[in-house]
Amino acid sequence: MWSGLALKNWFWQGLFVLHFTSLVFAQEITLKAKVGDSVLLPCCYKLPSLQALFKYRVYWQTKNSDVVIAYSKGTLLRTDAKYENRTKMDLQNLTMSIFPVKLSDNDIYECIxxxxxxxxxxxxxxxxxxxxxxADFSKPVISADVPKDACGSTEVMVNCSSHGGFPKPRVSGILNNMSVDWQTKAAASENSLYNVTAKLQLNLTEDIVLTCTIEYDDFKVSSNYSLTPRPEKLCPRAMALGHSRK
Structure with missing residues (x-):
């Protein structure tokens, strides 16, 4: 079994004289995958048959030149421990599969x-x-800090929170069909996933329907929340005045 350093030296010695040609023919493909799903990373070459593999060197690496999978003359030389039991290469179209996808797989790969x-x-x-x-964010949880003695027009702080997602999100909202801006704070946890909290202060004077939406990459998740002010006529002070006039 080849060591990682020996394998890199072997491969880069073979590629050194081909560096210029590589720059000319290099292609770039962008893929997206969710944590826990599987993903297929396409190579750029299809072998005429499975038996032809012995005539080729195939090398999957990351942008930092870390070996993911390497084949030479039909023999698997190495699979990086980080990807062990999670990666496999098709021996004819050279596509590399990763399953299950982890957040740490967020990287740039090269097939040579x-x-x-x-x-x-x-x-x-x-x-x-x-x-x-x-990584998907959780469905937002919305709550409102409404004073117990609130009556009529009331200042209310609405909170929206979501956790466990990636990449860093943006929070948007709709209040009675009008866009609103949340005061947002997003922080990465120890595992690099983001937790986000957002606050919105409003004057509750009428029935409202509020939407909090967490947007990340091309995905989003949202929740709705309703608030109804306490009518003035039901306020303790108004009721007391009504009784005093009788």
Whole structure:
């Protein structure tokens, strides 16, 4: 079994003279995947048959040159411990699968294929795959701090919170069909997932329907909340005045 350093040295020695060609033929693909799902990272080459693999070197690495999967002459040389039991390469179209996807898989990957011709390896193709990992935020929880003795027009602080998502979110809201701006605070936890809290101060003078929406990447999750002010005629002071006039 090759060590990581030896494997990198072996591969980069083979690629050094092909660096310029690699720059010319390099492609870039962007993919998105959710935590817990599976994802297929396409390479740029399809072998004519499974038996042809012995004529190729195939190398999947990250932008930091960390080896993910490497094959040479049909033999698996190494799978990085970070991806062990979670990655597999199709031996004909060279696609690499990752399952289950973790937040740490958010990275830039490169598939490099070399073909053996006349006793020397020549670059067949080189593709870069940008993997953007998304973690779903929880359904927002909305609450309102309403004074117990509130009556009629009342200042109310509304809170909206959600947790466990990625990337950093944006909070938007609708109040009776009008857009509102939340005071938002998003913080990353120890596992790099974000927790977000948002506050909205409003003057409660009528029935309202409020929506809090957490937007992250191309995804969003929202909740609705209703508030009804206490009618003036039911206020203790108003009722007391009514009784005194009788």
């Amino acid at each position: 294929v070399q073909e053996l011709e006349n006793g020397a390896y020549k670059l067949a193709c080189d593709v870069t795959v940008v993997l953007a990992v998304v």
